[in-house]
Amino acid sequence: METDSRSKKTNCAEDLRRKILTQTFEPGSYLDETELAEAYGISRPPLREVLRQLSGEGYVLLIENRGAQVAPMTHKTLRNFFVAAPMIYAGVTRLAAEHATPAQIEKLKQVQWSFRAAIKGGNAADRALENERFHSVIGEMADNEFLTPSLRRLLIDHTRIGMTFYNPRRVQMADTQAVAADQHDQFIALIEAGDADAAADLAVAHWELSRAQIESFVTPDSMQIPLGRAPGAR
Secondary structure, three states, X not given: XXXXXXXXXXXXXXXXXXXXXXXXXXXXXXXXXXXXXXXXXXXXXXXXXXXXHHHHHOOEEEEOOOEEEEOOOOHHHHHHHHHHHHHHHHHHHHHHHHHOOHHHHHHHHHHHHHHHHHHHHOOHHHHHHHHXXXXXXXXXXXXOOOHHHHHHHHHHHHHHHHHHHOOOOOHHHHHHHHHHHHHHHHHHHHHHHOOHHHHHHHHHHHXXXXXXXXXXXXXXXXXXXXXXXXXXXX
C-alpha cells in the first residue's frame, strides 16, 4: 500500500510538471486541491507534499489562504529571464563539458534522438518537453548545487514561452528548429570532447537562436513600417 501511495505521488508530480510546462495549467492560475486529489487518487496530505516539492522546484507558488498558484510569467520575470538566460546556459554547459560521465553522455544522446523524433512528429508539447529534458540532462552533468535551481527555473519559463509561439508549419520556424537540433548534436560532441570553452560559446549561440525566434513571434510578418510610425508618415 505504501509503495502504491509513493507511485501515485510520483505520477502526480510528473504529470503536474508536464501540465505546467505545456501550459495546460496557465501561468498565474490556481490549482484546485480537491480536484487534483480526486484526479490522481491521493488524499490531500500527500498532494500537499507534492505541491511543496513543486514549489521548491519553481513550478508553483504557495500562497497563504489561496493555495498553489502556477508560477506567473510577469513582465519582471520575463525581463529577468532574458537577462539571466545566456549567463546560466553558458555556465552550466561549461561545467557539463568538464564533468560529464560516459553514462550521462549516452543519456543525452538518447534524449536527442527523442527530440528529433518530436520535431519530426510536429507535436509542440512533445518537442518542448524533449528540449527541456535535453538541457536538464546538461544540468545534471554540471552537478552544481548553486546553478541547478537557476537552470530548472529558467527551463520552466523557456519551455512555457516555447509552447506559446511554436508552430511547425511556419517555414522559418521549421528551419530554426532544424538548426537547433543540429546544435544539440554539437553540444553532445563538444561535451564528449571536454571542450568547455567551445561548449559555453555554443550555449550562447543556441540561446541567441531561441531569442531571435521569440522576437520574430512578437513582430507580425505583415509589419512593413518601423514601430511607432504611422502609415504614410515620412
